[in-house]
Amino acid sequence: MSDGKMSLTGLTEEQSEELHRNLIQGTQFFGMIAALAHLLAYIYSPWLK
Amino acid sequence: MIYGKMWTVVRPTVGIPLIIGAVAVGSFSVHYAILSHTTWVSAFLEGGAAKTAAASAAAVAAPAAPVKK
Numbered sequence: 001m002s003d004g005k006m007s008l009t010g011l012t013e014e015q016s017e018e019l020h021r022n023l024i025q026g027t028q029f030f031g032m033i034a035a036l037a038h039l040l041a042y043i044y045s046p047w048l049k
Numbered sequence: 050m051i052y053g054k055m056w057t058v059v060r061p062t063v064g065i066p067l068i069i070g071a072v073a074v075g076s077f078s079v080h081y082a083i084l085s086h087t088t089w090v091s092a093f094l095e096g097g098a099a100k101t102a103a104a105s106a107a108a109v110a111a112p113a114a115p116v117k118k
Contacts (some may be wrong), residue, residue, distance in 0.1 A: 007057035023065065025114035034114050039116070 006012065011019070041047060056064070081111045092098065 009057055009059070009060045011056050013054055013057060017053040019061060020050055020053040020057050023068075032089060045093065 007016070009016075084094075
């Protein structure tokens with residue numbers, strides 16, 4: 001275990017930061033693909049037209 | 050990173066499924082609402098748009114012979 005102090009969940013601050021970084025990165029990846037899919041749907045469908 | 054330390058307070062086994070589940074439920078309900086309130090999503094899922102378009106174009110290009118009296 002690292003030298004960081006334990007918390008309510010048992011994760012250290014470094015572990016929490018690392019988890020959060022990965023979560024944000026995954027959200028950005030998901031968001032990019034979703035934005036692309038919505039752009040294609042907007043182009044090729046009567047959506048908002 | 051902003052809110053980076055939240056996982057020292059919120060248990061990740063609870064928080065992450067909660068976030069992903071909320072996104073999934075929200076996304077599903079919006080897409081279902083669009084499916085049930087428009088005609089063009091179900092028409093797209095039905096398929097055959099290209100075939101029917103080609104068929105109607107062929108019908109215009111080659112009209113049926115007039116019926117002899």
